Amino acid sequence: KNEVEQSPQNLTAQEGEFITINCSYSVGISALHWLQQHPGGGIVSLFMLSSGKKKHGRLIATINIQEKHSSLHITASHPRDSAVYICAVRLKWGGGADGLTFGKGTHLIIQP
Amino acid sequence: DARVTQTPRDKVTEMGQEVTMRCQPILGHNTVFWYRQTMMQGLELLAYFRNRAPLDDSGMPKDRFSAEMPDATLATLKIQPSEPRDSAVYFCASGSSMTSGGTDTQYFGPGTRLTVL
Secondary structure (H helix, E strand, O other): OOOEEEEOOEEEEEOOOOEEEEEEEOOOEEEEEEEEEOOOOOEEEEEEEOOEEEEEOOEEEEEEOOOOEEEEEEOOOOHHHOEEEEEEEEEOOOOOOOOEEEOOOEEEEEEO | OOOOEEEOOEEEEOOOOOEEEEEEOOOOOOEEEEEEEEOOOEEEEEEEEEOOEEEEOOOOOOOOEEEEEEEOOEEEEEEOOOOHHHOEEEEEEEEOEOOOOOEOOOEEOOOEEEEEO
16 A cells, blocks of 8 residues: 555546645655646646645645645646646654655646 | 756666766755656655765665765766666755754756666
8 A cells, every 4th residue: 555645546627627636645744745747747846734724826735634634726727737746745754754755646637 | 046957858778788867956955855757656765865965765776776966066876787677757856954854845857767778
């Protein structure tokens, strides 16, 4: 079983729809990252969370530490949001762990 | 606009050859990560450095892979000898971290696409 599970694996939606991507993890973490990988392959960090909620433009990320669950929401989705969204966790600090453990990604397509 | 740079962007080589990938982290960042992405496994951590010291290389096949930071502006990942199963995209990322805590935002380079024939 993967330490980081994402759902759905693939999502196709119409422009303007509200999008939710989920991430569950099974280990103790010190932070959770949401990354976006463009069709060209480049990876951009969207959010880093350790609690609560963060918002940037039309993107909202939430995390529930007790339930070991995070969600990424996109409001008023647009075709340019089409990308792979990757959840990644940083294991609990103390053992020196700092590298990320990744989910498999959610491939999102927004149709005009 | 500060960016992580990686060279080469694409590399095709034959099995058994040595491959060296280079990464220039963002100036001032003290932590550098090497990740590998394949279709089957997705993204995986290979190794990372803080203040040029290797902290974790447990994700790397030790017999053929080696990672170094000869100075603060250069990180290298070498594969010798290369094998077809090493074909992947190799990403470098950099960030800042305090001694008592982990790295915050990681900034990814564009990746090196390696094909071993």
